[in-house]
Amino acid sequence: MGIHQHYRKEEHPFIDQALSWIDHVEKTYRMKRTDFLDPREQQIVETLARTSMEELRVYKRGGGDNAERRRLIIAPMYDEVMEESFQLTLLQGSYHDKFVSLGHRDVMGAFLSLGIKRKKLGDIVVENGLIQIVIAEEVAPFVLANLTAIKMARIRLEERSLSFLVEQDVNWAESSQVVTSLRLDAVIKAIYKLSRKDAAESITKGLVKVNYKISDDRKLILEAGDMLSLRGKGRSKLVEVNGRTKKDKVSITTALLK
Template sequence: MDIYQHFRKEEHPFIDRVLSWKEQVERSYQSILTDFLDPREQQIITMLIDTNGSDLTMQLFGGGTYSERKRAIIAPNYEGIIQEDFGVTILQGTYHEKFISLSHGDVMGSFLSLGLERKKLGDIVVKDGLIQILVADDICTYVLANLTTIKKATIKLVTKPVSALVEKELNWVEEDKLVSSMRLDTIIKEIYSISRQSAVDSITKKLVKVNYRIVDDRSFSVQVNDLISFKGKGRSKVDRINGKTKKEKWKITIAKLK
């Protein structure tokens, strides 16, 4: 059976990478630690590395219970994996929120401006004058030395154990919808209660991401568990497809992040 038929074309390079990791561990009996993976990549690696009755084990960890981005360890099944093996560190700083407003995007932009790749960065917490950045251990020293300003705020970062992570449980609110198709423009029209033309324009202007990738094709087919990010309007996902009506409309359950 062709494994690729179950995935979108743009996901094939990542599938190849996962299969290569799997083969490497099976051949060398040495574990592999990945960079931070987004939720869709986590789904793919979980599907491709079946640990039931296998000689391999695979675990994910991103710093906390509700972490969105996580690193994976693929290892021989006899090898014990502990939290420290994931190489995740918190870099923490403070700022005066009365004088400056910082956002998740501000922190991300400053991090990327250092010439670092997104995959080396886990979740970001910006709350009540506190900044926490989860990073891979191998870039920790570099970030400490070079990330000294965010927007107009001077930041002094220090390392903290992952036990210090400030977590917030994600609140997804479900709602049943009827849609004429699973096209992206149709889906975001219903989820965000906007006109079809506004949905099309937003996609054309590259304001919509699916699974963290900009999608500018309005006819893009949305699948269950796809994470939709609409700039300025928040995140959502298709949680379930519940069949069709007699008039051939899709009955779906969507979830919006509050």
């Protein structure tokens, strides 16, 4: 089993992919640039790189300081990694928000409808009639030529400098909870203040994500650092497991994204 035993089974394919990237850099002494990875995938790559036999560094960029999805570069210690090495492109457009309402899901859906994979797409900003999309440089010309409408809104995207990217505030509100166990249904129930039945149904209906992947396993045991989300209720995370209470329940610290 080796290193895989430290990760959940569903993460094993990505573990294998990340290990192949690291092996490639070790053997060729040439940097490897990834597609956009979510924070959990970024964490995995950084952890695995630290176990490498070679002196490797992992760099990451997503366009802004608070970027969630980022491209990583795995490189030998001596390699110089420049900003342009990440090959990020910012596309910006506008729409009449008085006549049509657009959200993150609408923009991502329009992007994916072009036949481009999600891994080529970074963060999306949609606010006050403004659309900004950070994408992989190699697909930018195709997106510029073909993404001309989102829902009922006609748009015209233009390439802009990353310095124009609107930084989105990240505000996590922490709180202490006491749960019967670290099962997914118990933690979701506590964070979102749901009944046991509603928490279970949300999971079985595929409305809950764990580390950015849909999980329908109510009995999944969570760990500190796991990122959660419930459709329509926002994102949250299990910050810390504090131990058992006198009544043999579990004290945890959680955080909800405001």
